Amino acid sequence: MKQLLELLETNSKRPVSELAILLGKSQQEVIEDIKSLEEDKIIIKYHTIINWEKAGADTVTAMIEVKITPQREVGFDAMAERIYRFPEVRNVYLMSGAYDLLVMLEGQSLKEVADFVSTKLATIEGVLSTTTHFMLKAYKEAGVIIEDQEEDRRLVVTP
Structure with missing residues (x-):
């Protein structure tokens, strides 16, 4: 359950299909786990971080x-x-x-x-x-840098 919670905490919009692959479970098992976590008030609310200034x-x-x-x-x-x-x-x-x-x-x-x-x-x-x-x-909120000035330094890979 901890791994599921960590995945949802970093991105609550992650598709169930992706969560199932990452956790090595069926989609139905993940759906049931999430429902149980919500019913037990372990997952209290889903939150969006907004740059209100922008x-x-x-x-x-x-x-x-x-x-x-x-x-x-x-x-x-x-x-x-x-x-x-x-x-x-x-x-x-x-x-x-x-x-x-x-x-x-x-x-x-x-x-x-x-x-x-x-x-x-x-x-x-x-x-x-x-x-x-x-x-x-605000420079960083909930572990997310609000305005990251650093450019993506990864090389573009094309097939």
Whole structure:
């Protein structure tokens, strides 16, 4: 299963016929394996990486360090849930180190992100402090180089 997951992680649009050959299985076995992985919530969602800057979308991405007071009996989980329920929030991670949660969100402007932090996030009971970092440019995402300037150096082979 690990090999199937790795293949799907690098290219979720890879045809089942190709996966079957690479895994030494029948197409039906691969289809059943994928269905099982989806039902067991091991495969949660298929994701496309988009260069939004090139697509002409003007969005602002921010990473916010959040220090919180964990709640009795539920620890950080209840606070994380309150935060990840906001539609602006893209990702929430429990962290070790100087802060407790890393919250990533997208907005249409710096002001929109600032308003979210000041009116929604910082006002949650148990949030001790926030530090906001704005992403200026993405170079690599999910293991993929966004704008690879390197030319293909392979020799062209013709039959």
